[in-house]
Amino acid sequence: MSEIHIDRKVLSDLQEVMEDGYLQLLETFLADSEIRLSQLHGAKNADELAHAAHSFKGSSSNMGAVALAELCRQLEDRVNHGPLQGIEDLINQIDREYAAVRGLYCDERQRVSIG
């Protein structure tokens, strides 16, 4: 199964918009995402979980992390409409997907700093 982790077109559009701010955007996203993940894991109730999933979905879709955004959307949906069974599984998938894209964004960050 080939997944698209990051939509390259989105990244290039972002770089065009942000220009010199592209690097800062990447770094901000990475820092932001760590916070989002801990919110996901640390959620004490359904509302908090749904909120964290929603926000993460938004930011990752803006950054072109398509698969990650889709997983977050599923999580949000499951929290709001059920079934709640097996939801930890979904969260774990998110962890893994994020790990994958994080590497790609770090690579991107390096490419830009050198270039």
Add this chain to the structure above:
Amino acid sequence: MNQVCADVEALSVLIAEDGAADRLLLATIVRKQGHQVLTAENGEQAVALFAERRPHVVLLDAMMPVMDGFEAARQIKALAGEALVPIIFLTSLSEEQALVRCLEAGGDDFLAKPYSPVILAAKIKAMDRLRRLQATVLEQRDQIARHHNHLLNEQRVAKAVFDQVAHAGCLSAPNIRYLQSPYALFNGDLLLAAYTPAGDMHVLLGDFTGHGLPAAVGAMPLAEVFYGMTAKGYGLAETLREMNAKLKRILPVDMFCCALLLNLSFQRRVVEVWNGGMPDGYLLPASGGEPQPLVSRHLPLGILAPEQFDDTTEVLPLALGERLFLLSDGVVDTSDENDQLFGVERLRRVLAANRQPALLFEEVLQALDGFRGRSRDDVSLLDIEVVEPQLLSPPPVIYSDSGQSSPLDWSLQFEFRADTLKRFNPLPYLLQLLQEIHGLRAQSGALHSVLTELYSNALEHGVLGLDSALKRDARSFASYYQMRNERLQALSEGFIRVHLRVEPGPRGGRLIIEVEDSGKGFNVSKVLARPVSEQGLCGRGLNLIRRLSRRAEWVDEGRRACVEFAWEALA
């Protein structure tokens, strides 16, 4: 990728978004579009920043900590007041419910993630257009309110001036009842009444086209003419000609004045009527019954050129206790919710059914209320009762000069021939002249009445040869006046001579008036011998002349009347 366009106005945009990366991205996009950006992390910050910096447009994330987007939107809208501050919700909420919440909270539009710079630019532009539209509307509303107040004030001033010009005249006479709306002037409604020097009454009920100041402005010159000429003793015809000419000259082409004029003589018990475009007036019999309409037979004033203007009046006999009822068009034109008109028939029924004159106005207004379901405050009503002349007391004329310069020893003779008699009324000039005799001023009314009677006798019975017996009853009355007009139009020969002589006396002086006509004369002793009541309508008012003067006699087979007035010297 969109570039900054030259025609984009730089706005101040507030972005409230709790995700740091998203916030950074959005801020950059908006800044690149040429706008100034303010950022907030949550709803509370957003509201505070809005209150302080008053941005033009607000982009709000729906879900934020501390205060969410919905609450922030409500507070921002409240702070904005009348002005439109467009709020664009940033949301990936796709459920209908959630979107409805956005709108209910005051949101004007949505922007979905991932953010599209192109769509964002379009939305900001569209929202800004709305914002400016609202601002224009508010500004114009305020401007309109200012102008409106200004106009109201001008109207107040105009009304104050008008009230001085068109004072009540003799509307306060005991035999007159009237109802007029306080807004009458600005509806174009006019009600004027004044005594003539002879003690007769001129009345005008008018209706100018239009509303507001244009309608009111025509009323002033009209009132001036009416009062001025009436006070000098001019008749209805001359006054009408002057009013028509004046309005024709000064009013724009599409403006005119419908008018109904009356010349009531309580001494001679006749009324002269001219109705140009007003609803029918009515002559109400003394003891109830069918009212007689005074129909419009002319075009309103201010339409025809002087050469084409028709000043012909109708003359009707009056009996004691009869009443003249005039009304503006608001009555007959009243319509109910089915667009049915109140109409003349309903009005006539109300008039015919009335038993107590004092209640007539109420009965008419009640009938209108009942018909329309609502009351009207813009109709004018006038009710004049035919009474004995002694009941009316015209106020004494105030003269501006003292007794020193009075001419006391002179004589004057005029001869008016056929062509002149057709179109010229010499009475106002003669009376103006006699006004100079200060000693006679106290008898001014009598003097006017006598001269008028002498002149009309000389013209109608003398030169035109009309038989005074024809005025015996109401029916032949109308044909008498018709014949009078016909014969006057056709007149080619004849004359009236007026000789005035003023002589000083031991303690004052005397005025001798001689009026001579080219007619066939009449049997003086026979007419004088008739009992007074018979002389009423017909006859030549000979007893009236005798009563009002010191001495009166008819010589030359009735063709020449000699009347004398005398006075004592003023202290």
